Amino acid sequence: MNGVANLLLAGKSCVGEIAFVDLKAQQRLIRERIESRLKAVLDHGRYIAGPEIDELEEALAARTGAAAAVACASGTDALLIPLLARGVGPGDAVFLPSFTYNATANAVLLTGATPVFADIRPDTFTIDPEDLRLRIEDVRRTGVLRPRAIIPVDLFGAPADYNAIGALASREDLFVLADAAQSFGGRFNNRWVGDLAPATATSFFPGKSLGAYGDAGAMLARSEEDVEKWRSIRWHGTDEHRKISMRVGLNGRMDSFQAAVLLEKLSIFDDELAARRSIAAIYDERLSRIAQPQRQANGGQSGYGYYSIRIENRDAVAESLKLAGVPTAIYYATPLHRMAAFSSYAPAGGLPQTERIAGEIISLPMHPYLSPDQVDYICDAVEAAARQAGR
Ligand SMILES: Cc1ncc(COP(=O)(O)O)c(C=O)c1O
Structure with a gap:
């Protein structure tokens, strides 16, 4: 045998x-607490934009050290919305690893921008800053696309090399959007995921380390700069009264039941x-x-x-x-x-x-x-x- x-x-x-x-x-372990949270949503009846959403956004910002958190419908929307808010679109090159889930590239293509794949390091499995540098150079030399953004992916929960990527991004004037769908709870240089890049996208898909009971995600911001635009795009691109369309947007809202579940799981x-x-x-x-x-x-x-x-x-x-x-x-x-x-x-x-x-x-x-x-x-x-x- x-x-x-x-x-x-x-x-x-x-x-x-x-x-x-x-x-x-x-x-x-937490069934009763989740049930009472869900019951509270049934009682107040604000299934969209209930008080749980504000509570969760505050808790996520406090937990990660981010300046603000914006709850949304999925990790994919959390990638798409910050790109749209920065006006990333046709003619732009967005650099990302190929060793990731398809959502990372889908978000780029949904804006009309072009994904430029970079290789990974064989030890960390995250984007290789040196290969990334060469690909940015190559795009500049070729002159067909304009380098605009980098999406490092924190694969399996491990933050990418934000020291090297941050330095490269400031030298090249590129926007960094961290794909932290798998890395909530990760740390880098004593800062939490959510506070490692100007914008961070995370997913609360049920199997993730912080998972909802359905689809959900969040965007985390290091400064307030883009936050109002994210809120607007998440709600069909409307103004603060949610009446007049100011820009193109989508229905990217998280529902109150998911926020209720996430609050208990966060605890x-x-x-x-x-x-x-x-x-x-x-x-x-x-x-x-x-x-x-x-x-x-x-x-x-x-x-x-x-x-x-x-x-x-x-x-x-x-x-x-x-x-x-x-x-x-x-x-x-x-x-x-x-x-x-x-x-x-x-x-x-x-x-x-x-x-x-x-x-x-x-x-x-x-x-x-x-x-x-x-x-x-x-x-x-x-x-x-x-x-x-x-x-
Ligand atoms: C690396 C990565 N990016 C993006 C996503 C998309 O997240 P969601 O499924 O919540 O849209 C996922 C998860 O499924 C992921 O693993």
Whole structure:
């Protein structure tokens, strides 16, 4: 019998079912509080723009150190609205990694601007500032597009290298919009995600580290400069009375029920973050012998939305882990520049690091309710799977 099958037999009895993300355990903890929040919305009946929205915006700004937070309907809208507010559009180049979720590129294309993909660093899996610099130079030299904005993506929760990106952006006069859909709770140079760039977009999709019970997102601002425009665009581009259209906008509102859920989840977020960090520390320690865990950019600390490693024979490892009862996910097997919707923007010469890492990356279970036994079991299972796949 092989090592993985042994583990499966031993593990089933002692660790119980392992979830990739466990929303049920979290709900058991705060179910009553969420119910009473939802009941309050039913009672006041302001399903849109209820008092929970203002309360959540204040709480998010206070939690992150951002100057202001604007709640919206999704992480995708949180990316789109700040770009629209800055007038990003046709003829503009927006720089972003290809190793991300499609929403990052969709937001760029929905404005009419052109996505310019940059490669990632093989250790942090986030945008490579040196490759980014070369691509900005190239766009300037070619002269067809005007460089306008950079969207660094805090992949798996790890803040991109905001020191290098911030310096490059001020030298090149580019707007930085952080895609922090996966990194709420991350830190960089002792500042929280939300306060690392002029504008930050985050997602509260249910599986995110701070997740609603439906779609939701938020924009976080380092200064008040764009905030009124964000509020306007979120509400069909209207004025402060929500009557007269001042600009083109969309229905990008968060509803009061989602804000109610998020307020309760925010109240336990710090404890959950501490648990995520302890689990990640054990994974780091146990797995670095056989795999390459994601490293942090200098000064960065992940919010551990996901925990991801590079490992040889990734597909065989994933198969063995499945047999051992360990759920995994591959974010992302296909980089955006290899997908039909975005392949016309693929850089000549490809993106070598992105393409290599897409074949090696795997995400392991990561949520605050994993027991020490489960974490131990997962590490044993990864070790056994790697051994077996290497044979
Ligand atoms: C990196 C990244 N950007 C943007 C998004 C879009 O967020 P949403 O699904 O809330 O629109 C997501 C999440 O799904 C994401 O992972």
